[in-house]
Amino acid sequence: xxxxxxxxxxxxxxxxxxxxxxxxxxxxxxxxxxxxxxxxxxxxxxxxxxxxxxxxxxxxxxxxxxxxxxxxxxxxxxxxxxxxxxxxxxxxxxxxxxxxxxxxxxxxxxxxxxxxxxxxxxxxxxxxxxxxxxxxxxxxxxxxxxxxxxxxxxxxxxxxxxxxxxxxxxxxxxxxxxxxxxxxxxxxxxxxxxxxxxxxxxxxxxxxxxxxxxxxxxxxxxxxxxxxxxxxxxxxxxxxxxxxxxxxxxxxxxxxxxxxxxxxxxxxxxxxxxxxxxxxxxxxxxxxxxxxxxxxxxxxxxxxxxxxxxxxxxxxxxxxxxxxxxxxxxxxxxxxxxxxxxxxxxxxxxxxxxxxxxxxxxxxxxxxxxxxxxxxxxxxxxxxxxxxxxxxxxxxxxxxxxxxxxxxxxxxxxxxxxxxxxxxxxxxxxxxxxxxxxxxxxxxxxxxxxxxxxxxxxxxxxxxxxxxxxxxxxxxxxxxxxxxxxxxxxxxxxxxxxxxxxxxxxxxxxxxxxxxxxxxxxxxxxxxxxxxxxxxxxxxxxxxxxxxxxxxxxxxxxxxxxxxxxxxxxxxxxxxxxxxxxxxxxxxxxxxxxxxxxxxxxxxxxxxxxxxxxxxxxxxxxxxxxxxxxxxxxxxxxxxxxxxxxxxxxxxxxxxxxxxxxxxxxxxxxxxxxxxxxxxxxxxxxxxxxxxxxxxxxxxxxxxxxxxxxxxxxxxxxxxxxxxxxxxxxxxxxxxxxxxxxxxxxxxxxxxxxxxxxxxxxxxxxxxxxxxxxxxxxxxxxxxxxxxxxxxxxxxxxxxxxxxxxxxxxxxxxxxxxxxxxxxxxxxxxxxxxxxxxxxxxxxxxxxxxxxxxxxxxxxxxxxxxxxxxxxxxxxxxxxxxxxxxxxxxxxxxxxxxxxxxxxxxxxxxxx
Numbered sequence: 001x002x003x004x005x006x007x008x009x010x011x012x013x014x015x016x017x018x019x020x021x022x023x024x025x026x027x028x029x030x031x032x033x034x035x036x037x038x039x040x041x042x043x044x045x046x047x048x049x050x051x052x053x054x055x056x057x058x059x060x061x062x063x064x065x066x067x068x069x070x071x072x073x074x075x076x077x078x079x080x081x082x083x084x085x086x087x088x089x090x091x092x093x094x095x096x097x098x099x100x101x102x103x104x105x106x107x108x109x110x111x112x113x114x115x116x117x118x119x120x121x122x123x124x125x126x127x128x129x130x131x132x133x134x135x136x137x138x139x140x141x142x143x144x145x146x147x148x149x150x151x152x153x154x155x156x157x158x159x160x161x162x163x164x165x166x167x168x169x170x171x172x173x174x175x176x177x178x179x180x181x182x183x184x185x186x187x188x189x190x191x192x193x194x195x196x197x198x199x200x201x202x203x204x205x206x207x208x209x210x211x212x213x214x215x216x217x218x219x220x221x222x223x224x225x226x227x228x229x230x231x232x233x234x235x236x237x238x239x240x241x242x243x244x245x246x247x248x249x250x251x252x253x254x255x256x257x258x259x260x261x262x263x264x265x266x267x268x269x270x271x272x273x274x275x276x277x278x279x280x281x282x283x284x285x286x287x288x289x290x291x292x293x294x295x296x297x298x299x300x301x302x303x304x305x306x307x308x309x310x311x312x313x314x315x316x317x318x319x320x321x322x323x324x325x326x327x328x329x330x331x332x333x334x335x336x337x338x339x340x341x342x343x344x345x346x347x348x349x350x351x352x353x354x355x356x357x358x359x360x361x362x363x364x365x366x367x368x369x370x371x372x373x374x375x376x377x378x379x380x381x382x383x384x385x386x387x388x389x390x391x392x393x394x395x396x397x398x399x400x401x402x403x404x405x406x407x408x409x410x411x412x413x414x415x416x417x418x419x420x421x422x423x424x425x426x427x428x429x430x431x432x433x434x435x436x437x438x439x440x441x442x443x444x445x446x447x448x449x450x451x452x453x454x455x456x457x458x459x460x461x462x463x464x465x466x467x468x469x470x471x472x473x474x475x476x477x478x479x480x481x482x483x484x485x486x487x488x489x490x491x492x493x494x495x496x497x498x499x500x501x502x503x504x505x506x507x508x509x510x511x512x513x514x515x516x517x518x519x520x521x522x523x524x525x526x527x528x529x530x531x532x533x534x535x536x537x538x539x540x541x542x543x544x545x546x547x548x549x550x551x552x553x554x555x556x557x558x559x560x561x562x563x564x565x566x567x568x569x570x571x572x573x574x575x576x577x578x579x580x581x582x583x584x585x586x587x588x589x590x591x592x593x594x595x596x597x598x599x600x601x602x603x604x605x606x607x608x609x610x611x612x613x614x615x616x617x618x619x620x621x622x623x624x625x626x627x628x629x630x631x632x633x634x635x636x637x638x639x640x641x642x643x644x645x646x647x648x649x650x651x652x653x654x655x656x657x658x659x660x661x662x663x664x665x666x667x668x669x670x671x672x673x674x675x676x677x678x679x680x681x682x683x684x685x686x687x688x689x690x691x692x693x694x695x696x697x698x699x700x701x702x703x704x705x706x707x708x709x710x711x712x713x714x715x716x717x718x719x720x721x722x723x724x725x726x727x728x729x730x731x732x733x734x735x736x737x738x739x740x741x742x743x744x745x746x747x748x749x750x751x752x753x754x755x756x757x758x759x760x761x762x763x764x765x766x767x768x769x770x771x772x773x774x775x776x777x778x779x780x781x782x783x784x785x786x787x788x789x790x791x792x793x794x795x796x797x798x799x800x801x802x803x804x805x806x807x808x809x810x811x812x813x814x815x816x817x818x819x820x821x822x823x824x825x826x827x828x829x830x831x832x833x834x835x836x837x838x839x840x841x842x843x844x845x846x847x848x849x850x851x852x853x854x855x856x857x858x859x860x861x862x863x864x865x866x867x868x869x870x871x872x873x874x875x876x877x878x879x880x881x882x883x884x885x886x887x888x889x890x891x892x893x894x895x896x897x898x899x900x901x902x903x904x905x906x907x908x909x910x911x912x
């Protein structure tokens with residue numbers, strides 16, 4: 001026994017002496033990792049150059065030769081990520097220190113195995129890279145020879161960002177199409193369906209949108225709904241989308257649990273439904289079968305690329321409108337509008353020649369003109385324009401849209417390419433929230449690819465969006481808060497993302513060669529469960545959109561289950577429970593490099609505890625109505641920037657989570673915030689529950705000096721004081737929503753940064769307020785505030801930059817509402833809803849000179865509206881169930897009457 005112990009001790013001594021000898025070389029691993037990171041940047045830049053050439057020349061040999069090079073570079077990235085992950089495990093909390101891991105001069109002995117293994121991998125990889133460099137003729141090839149755009153203008157992000165492409169609001173050359181469609185819709189004897197036909201990029205969507213925005217069309221129908229969903233979406237989602245818009249346009253707050261009830265209500269309305277991008281005939285027929293018929297005169301407009309013969313087989317009674325390419329005169333007018341700004345001199349000097357070349361290349365296809373115009377708009381000199389035309393000629397073997405997109409992509413700055421390719425993970429033609437896109441791009445580190453100088457991440461990404469819009473690659477929608485990408489442009493982004501290994505997009509998780517996938521987008525609108533056994537060891541990003549049942553769907557299913565037998569109900573419950581347990585995302589435990597997880601609609605009841613081991617994770621989005629809890633381990637995600645748990649029941653997170661230094665955005669329905677919360681970098685905090693334990697000294701909001709957007713719930717007399725005090729110190733706060741029983745008046749000039757304010761609850765009056773400066777809020781929404789005329793005047797007197805005002809349910813407590821003085825000089829939109837005691841609305845002669853939109857719903861005792869004629873800028877007035885007032889206006893002022901849409905209550909009666 002003694003001999004055995006001695007032998008073991010001697011062996012330990014040998015290992016110790018070996019460790020001492022190797023310590024210095026192992027200590028150099030940190031430097032080697034940094035050298036490898038630098039080499040990685042060089043190789044990535046070279047690959048980018050070669051990718052440009054490959055995109056341009058479509059050389060299959062280049063694609064084959066690039067694969068091992070790209071594989072070696074990806075391996076280097078894996079080594080770097082693995083190194084920092086290993087150091088994190090050996091020295092918890094080091095990631096949050098200033099300077100990161102590499103600046104530490106020494107390391108614990110527990111890191112010796114990690115560093116020894118990585119040293120070997122790095123040396124092996126560097127040898128491999130040298131072999132590829134020497135043995136591959138591609139490396140000796142000059143980039144300008146590879147992509148054949150020697151000397152071609154490649155502007156930087158800075159030069160692109162200062163330009164602004166003029167937005168063309170009307171659709172040029174589409175007057176006849178719009179007139180034909182509008183006439184058919186307004187004709188009570190017309191056909192039920194109107195089919196808008198044409199190739200991709202011809203302008204079908206633009207024509208349909210112009211028709212939908214026509215005021216005569218909006219007045220003619222009770223509800224005008226637009227439905228554009230990703231391909232293969234469930235049919236019931238179309239019904240949900242129509243119902244959402246019906247509630248929004250009528251401000252109906254009915255909440256029917258069964259879809260049969262929804263259909264009954266919709267059947268009483270005079271509906272106009274636009275089904276955009278219906279290119280699958282089976283899906284189109286299924287949707288048309290399930291759509292409610294609506295009241296007499298209801299219509300359906302379908303935009304599609306289906307052939308005329310296919311339409312004839314599907315729909316027996318319809319009007320067909322086939323859109324053709326623009327004529328040369330219309331193309332010239334279109335181009336004149338685009339280049340009426342910065343490029344006007346260059347364009348005007350060569351107008352005739354340039355018009356001919358643009359029409360020759362685009363052949364009058366509107367999307368082609370927009371993309372080509374966006375590309376030319378950033379060119380300052382005639383030679384640059386001619387270079388574009390010459391380069392496009394060399395791509396004549398490609399399809400029109402693809403060759404213009406190819407040249408746009410090749411000449412983009414790196415950061416713009418990354419932003420553009422990220423749209424491959426999103427569905428086409430669907431409105432995408434810009435704020436969410438910004439958060440995802442930041443989590444991916446995209447802003448870090450640009451030298452930002454003093455610019456913030458937000459400013460850099462705002463510039464990227466502006467340039468993408470100016471290039472015609474994406475389009476702004478919904479008052480510039482959202483964007484969408486055309487299907488053809490999306491297809492190009494998806495192709496390039498796949499070819500370069502940037503992103504893989506699938507409808508299922510059964511992916512070939514999953515071991516190499518680094519970013520994955522899954523869009524599955526048929527299934528609600530994630531059934532996955534395959535591991536993704538290299539995965540950095542997982543974005544998923546699924547067809548989860550909403551809360552209404554659950555209630556709907558529950559109502560049907562009442563008819564089942566007790567045994568059948570138990571079986572159904574057990575099956576559903578088992579199904580829910582399958583979506584626990586255990587396969588993610590194998591993806592140790594994950595940075596972004598954003599899943600919407602997946603049936604998820606529990607997150608694996610190992611989520612805390614994903615030290616690289618920066619974005620965690622789990623929008624699932626089944627999720628109720630998060631594991632304690634989320635507090636270990638020291639690099640997390642965004643947590644999105646909206647649309648679920650998560651209301652509490654581990655206390656330590658709120659001390660994550662890098663946390664910037666937390667979005668939830670209702671979430672508790674402990675007193676010890678110390679996330680000083682928080683910019684967005686949505687759904688926080690106010691606590692009675694908070695005082696002016698310990699209120700956690702005091703520490704959050706960078707808050708930009710805040711939503712709080714549960715305001716009461718006991719906790720409103722600390723809230724009001726904390727808000728006074730928020731110098732960056734632009735958006736504020738407060739819900740509760742008692743809300744502070746918020747009339748002090750200390751709230752100047754506010755742009756959007758929403759208050760839901762009784763507002764407390766204050767004896768005095770700071771009146772030195774007006775508050776710059778442009779939109780205010782009040783609900784349940786029970787304000788008197790005097791208190792309302794006091795409150796609004798501080799908001800002299802007001803553009804939109806909404807007084808909703810019980811926000812005003814007197815029978816007469818007077819709008820006068822100078823406080824409403826900038827007001828463009830006024831909405832009154834569910835003010836049951838309101839009888840009279842009076843607008844003084846010069847009070848609302850810029851009012852454009854007036855909406856009044858749910859005011860059953862309203863008897864008179866005075867002063868509406870003084871608003872000369874008024875374009876739209878929607879009055880719900882006010883026949884006497886509408887009849888009086890029609891008799892006195894026909895011009896004003898034509899601006900009124902009168903909605904009636906009969907259609908909105910609850911189903912019997």
